[in-house]
Amino acid sequence: MSKTKVTLQVISSGILREEVLMLGEAYVKQWKIPVNQPLTLRFGSFKHHVTVVPVPRYDGLRMNHVLARKMGLQSGVTLRAVYKSASHTLCLGPLVGVMISRDRPDTPDKPFGQITLFCKELVDACQAHGAVACFFTPEQILDQYSGVQGWVYANGCWQKATMPIPDVINNRLPSRKIENKPSVQHFMKEVKLRHKTHIFNEKFLDKTEVFDALQPDVQLQKYLPESHLLRSFTTLKTMCARYNTVFLKPARGSLGKGIVRVSKLPDNTYQAMYSTVNGTRRQSFSSLLKLFSSLSGKMKTNSYQIQQGLTLIENEKRPVDFRALVQKNATGKWTITSIVARVASNQHFVSNLARGGTLSTVKEAITSSELSSDSRTDIYVRLQRAALDIARGVETYIPLHFGELGIDLAVDEHGRVWLLEVNSKPSKSDNTPLNESKIRPSVRKMVEYARHLAGF
Secondary structure, three states: OOOOEEEEEEEOOOOOOOOEEEEEHHHHHHHOOOOOOEEEEEEOOEEEEEEEEEEOOOOOEEEEHHHHHHHOOOOOOEEEEEEEOOOOEEEEEOEEEEEOOOOOOOOOOOOOHHHHHHHHHHHHHHHHOOOEEEEEOHHHEOHHHOOEEEEEEEOOEEEEEEEOOOOEEEEOOOOHHHHOOHHHHHHHHHHHHHHOOEEEOOOOOOHHHHHHHHOOOOOOHHHOOOEEEOOOHHHHHHHHHHOOEEEEEEOOOOOOOOOEEEEEOOOOOEEEEEEEOOEEEEEEEOOHHHHHHHHHHHHHHOOEEEEEOOOEOEEOOEEEEEEEEEEEOOOOOEEEEEEEEEEOOOOOOOOOHHHOOEEEOHHHHHHOOOOOHHHHOOHHHHHHHHHHHHHHHHHHHOOOOOOEEEEEEEEEOOOOEEEEEEEOOOOOOOOOOOOOOOOOHHHHHHHHHHHHHHOO
8 A cells, every 4th residue: 555644753862863764664665765875854944964764564753852843743743755866855744834814822722713713624634634734923934934933733732833934835814914014025935935835825816906807818708897996087987877887896805895886866866885884874966976076085095996787696685696716626726616605685785794694505596596497507517617717817817826716706687607806815614614523625625735736
């Protein structure tokens, strides 16, 4: 049977020197590791010169405790191993890092707040694959980018540990303000250069950036509602002349915050509907210019994208849209992990869960809609195709590294699929419920992609 993972046994210095690794003979033969010769041990950015000694009838890896501590490893951890003969390097790992905004050492059972359960799930998925997970904030990056003072899960609890710079880092920073700090940007640039670290989901996307990037592609245009950066009253006037309803969306907004729906009424007045935490607020204006003037304050602090209004399918008169989670898999290809329908609450015209929306299956949403039977045909397949086309488009036209995307799609009354927006930091609880005893496919796929990137 092919051996790809090995269990670590940490030994005291009196028994085993720091420069020596003891490895089961079967592993040594299978991986063709030269014995009693100097080679390089690598774990993340950590490198150390060692000699491998084969041990008959032993099914593990023995390491000096000082060396293990330098690597942030504890006895009993299962590691994947690859020997690269060209560079005489024995690589252990991969070490997968998640960059988060803050931790809470005073609550060690829940140090990452609401995402703690997801972090534990990622730990379990990594262990199943012979990988190691660590979690760190920008403040926990060590001087000269030599490592991170992050968190690991060991011996049944969360612990602080000094770890090397990971092979792969998933940027889960939840705010643009933190992400755009010069120190964070410099860290991401430097570790890619110095340590060949792979960082995916490098940055937030804004709506204008996505639509402008995809628009020139003839194959993607069919998914794109007309959309522009709202720079002037002329743009609003032109769009309102073209469409009875338009949406104004903060270019850098999320969770349905700040969205304004503008509709022209039969008496040539205009109504603005604002999405707020407590529901929808309505305001009427005798002219479009007065409506625009009321928005001028918001536009000074936020860029707005104006978008063609769509007549979405509804469930009991509540708008429905769809969130597709698209992820890179073990071979680096875009795949669909899940597609769920999101139904707006009675108090909102947006379907975000943060605004009281509820989840349903695509089949339930389509069946409950007023679409004709012809329009319902193959909608799930068309949603899949659209999500994959758009993910590939983002990768092609926006020169950044993304490993997963939340793609919001809509289906109109005629069954046509439209793009609403692309989220480069998809929520870890929106699509499928967290389960303390089961690793979700989305988390497994993240680890598989990390292995692919790191060459394991």
